[in-house]
Amino acid sequence: xxxxxxxxxxxxxxxxIMIALASVGIHWAERETIVRQERNAQLINIxxxxxxxxxxxxxxxxxxxxxxxxxxxxxxxxxxxQEAVNLMSxxxxxxxxxxxxxxETAPLYAAVEQLYFDVSRLDxxxxxxxxxxxxxxxxxxxxxPDQSQIxxxxxxxxxxxxxxAVSLYEQNARAEIHHIENFTQAGVLFILGLLLAEAxxxxxxxxxRLHGAEAHLQAIAATDSLTGCHNRRGLMSAANSSLAYxxxxxxxxxxxxxxxxxxxxxxxxxxxxxxxxVIKFVVxxxxxxxxxxxxxxxxxxxxxxxxxxxxxxxxAGVVAEKIRKVIESTPYRDGPLDIRVTCSFGVFAYQPDxxxxxxxxxxxxDEALYAAKRAGRNRVRFTDLQPGGALQLPExxxx
Numbered sequence: 043x044x045x046x047x048x049x050x051x052x053x054x055x056x057x058x059i060m061i062a063l064a065s066v067g068i069h070w071a072e073r074e075t076i077v078r079q080e081r082n083a084q085l086i087n088i089x090x091x092x093x094x095x096x097x098x099x100x101x102x103x104x105x106x107x108x109x110x111x112x113x114x115x116x117x118x119x120x121x122x123x124q125e126a127v128n129l130m131s132x133x134x135x136x137x138x139x140x141x142x143x144x145x146e147t148a149p150l151y152a153a154v155e156q157l158y159f160d161v162s163r164l165d166x167x168x169x170x171x172x173x174x175x176x177x178x179x180x181x182x183x184x185x186x187p188d189q190s191q192i193x194x195x196x197x198x199x200x201x202x203x204x205x206x207a208v209s210l211y212e213q214n215a216r217a218e219i220h221h222i223e224n225f226t227q228a229g230v231l232f233i234l235g236l237l238l239a240e241a242x243x244x245x246x247x248x249x250x251r252l253h254g255a256e257a258h259l260q261a262i263a264a265t266d267s268l269t270g271c272h273n274r275r276g277l278m279s280a281a282n283s284s285l286a287y288x289x290x291x292x293x294x295x296x297x298x299x300x301x302x303x304x305x306x307x308x309x310x311x312x313x314x315x316x317x318x319x320v321i322k323f324v325v326x327x328x329x330x331x332x333x334x335x336x337x338x339x340x341x342x343x344x345x346x347x348x349x350x351x352x353x354x355x356x357x358a359g360v361v362a363e364k365i366r367k368v369i370e371s372t373p374y375r376d377g378p379l380d381i382r383v384t385c386s387f388g389v390f391a392y393q394p395d396x397x398x399x400x401x402x403x404x405x406x407x408d409e410a411l412y413a414a415k416r417a418g419r420n421r422v423r424f425t426d427l428q429p430g431g432a433l434q435l436p437e438x439x440x441x
Contacts, residue, residue, distance in 0.1 A: 053244050054240065054244050057236050057239070057240045057244070061233050061236050064229050064232050065229075065233065067225075067229055068226050068229040071225045072222070072226065075218070075219065075222040078218050079215060079218075082214065082215035083215075085211045086208060086211045088133045089137060089204070089207045089208045089211050091129075092130060092133055092137075092168075092204050093201060093204045093205060093208070095126055095129060095130040095133070096130065096171065096200050096201065096204065097201075098126050099126050099127060099130065099171075099175055099193075099197070100194045102119055102122055102126060103123060103175060103190055104190055104194075106119045106120060123175065124176065127172055127175050127176045130172060134169070134172075137158075137207070138165055151210065151214045153213075153214070154207060154210050157210060158207075162203045162206075164204075164207065167196070167200060167203075171193070171197065171200060174189070174196070175193065263275060263276070264279060264280075266339070266340045268318055268340075269321060269325040270325075271325055271338045271339055272337065272338065272339030272340070273339060274339065274340075276339060277337065277338075277347060277400070278400050278401070280337045280339075280349075281337055282400060284337060284349055285394040285398045285403075287351075288352065288393075288394055289394040289395050292393065293351070293352045293393065294354045295349060295350065295351050295391070295392065296349075296350040296353040296354065296357065296361075296390065296391040297347065297349055297358075297389070297390045297406065298347065298358060298362050298365075298387060298388070298389050298407060299347050299348075299388045299404060299407040299410070300328075300346055300348075300362070300366075300385045300386060300387040300388070300411065301342070301344050301345040301346065301386060302320070302324055302344040302383060302384075303384045303386055303419040304419075305317065305343070308320055308381065312381065316376070316379065316381075319374070319376065320374050320381060321344060323374045323383070324369055324383060325338075327365065327368045327372065328346065328348070330368075331361070331364050331365045331368055332348060332350070332365075333350075335351055335352075336348055336350050336351070337351075341404070347404055348361070349400070349403070353391065354391055355389070355391040355424065355426070358391050359422060359424065362387040362389050362422045363387075363422050365387070366384075366387055366420065366421070369383055369385050370382075370383075370384050370420060384420035385420070386419045386420060386421060387410075387414060387421070387422040387423070388407040388408055388409065388410030388411030388412070388422075388424075389407060389410055389423070390403060390406035390409075390424070390425040392406070406425045407425060410423040410424050411423070413425075
């Protein structure tokens with residue numbers, strides 16, 4: 043029993059640890075999703091900005107070409123163009139190499155890396171495009187109309203691949219979300235599986251054991267520890283159920299109350315240990331003489347009650363007389379001891395109603411028991427409930 047409880051406890055603790063670890067894993071996955079999506083949002087924003095910057099550089103280059111040199115307007119346009127080129131160059135570096143702001147952009151996603159360095163050579167073409175505008179840091183080249191046309195064509199050719207880069211970053215973001223969702227779902231299913239396993243392998247057997255232990259305790263609480271038959275509590279509970287059932291079906295229930303004659307003398311002569319053995323001896327003989335449906339209990343030191351369902355006055359008298367004769371004819375023997383025991387019986391039969399109380403039946407049969415004792419003991423007496431509710435105590439013994 044202790045070993046099983048230890049196994050249940052260990053299993054429960056292990057399951058709790060696994061649930062805790064799974065919960066931490068799910069929390070980590072959700073946190074990781076938030077971090078990655080913040081990074082992906084930055085990457086998508088930067089990649090999308092590259093498209094706008096390439097078009098802006100072309101537009102500024104054309105305006106710069108049509109502006110008189112050495113003028114304030116020319117200086118402003120040149121500054122704006124340099125700013126756009128620097129921003130596009132910095133963004134390109136951040137997308138392809140990573141930096142302190144986006145340290146996790148390197149290494150690149152496989153599809154993006156192929157786009158920049160393999161299939162479309164987007165990295166080379168972006169750098170060439172920027173180099174045509176600003177050959178060296180801080181120096182803007184004033185393009186001729188033909189060079190501006192070439193620059194515009196380069197930007198036009200870059201645009202589909204820049205759009206493709208944005209799409210690849212978006213696809214990767216969706217793939218990461220899907221991956222994290224699958225991980226989270228797997229974690230939730232794992233936790234549910236653990237809970238189900240706990241319910242089936244730990245709580246269900248434990249519940250059965252607790253139910254069995256409760257039933258065992260209830261049986262102990264309702265059982266006389268010396269004789270094994272009902273004690274007063276168990277007898278009353280069983281009798282209540284029996285009376286309720288037979289009150290609905292209109293059958294009589296008989297009550298037999300008996301005790302051991304001169305039992306104090308047995309205790310005084312042979313000791314209480316022998317007295318206990320005599321009580322068990324009497325109960326064994328009585329139980330062997332009644333039906334399985336009859337309910338027997340010990341309500342006092344040497345006093346006993348038998349409820350006989352579906353049994354009328356005469357039938358109960360036969361049962362009581364049978365028990366009396368068995369006990370009288372079979373002395374208790376233990377080594378040199380040979381103790382002759384007799385019992386006196388009181389019988390009461392009545393058709394119960396829905397409000398019938400077992401204690402009332404016992405009181406009526408107890409009155410007959412005292413009549414048996416007054417008549418000389420070792421006999422059976424009856425209590426009759428006459429029409430109108432009057433009680434009659436016949437002095438004749440059942441024979």
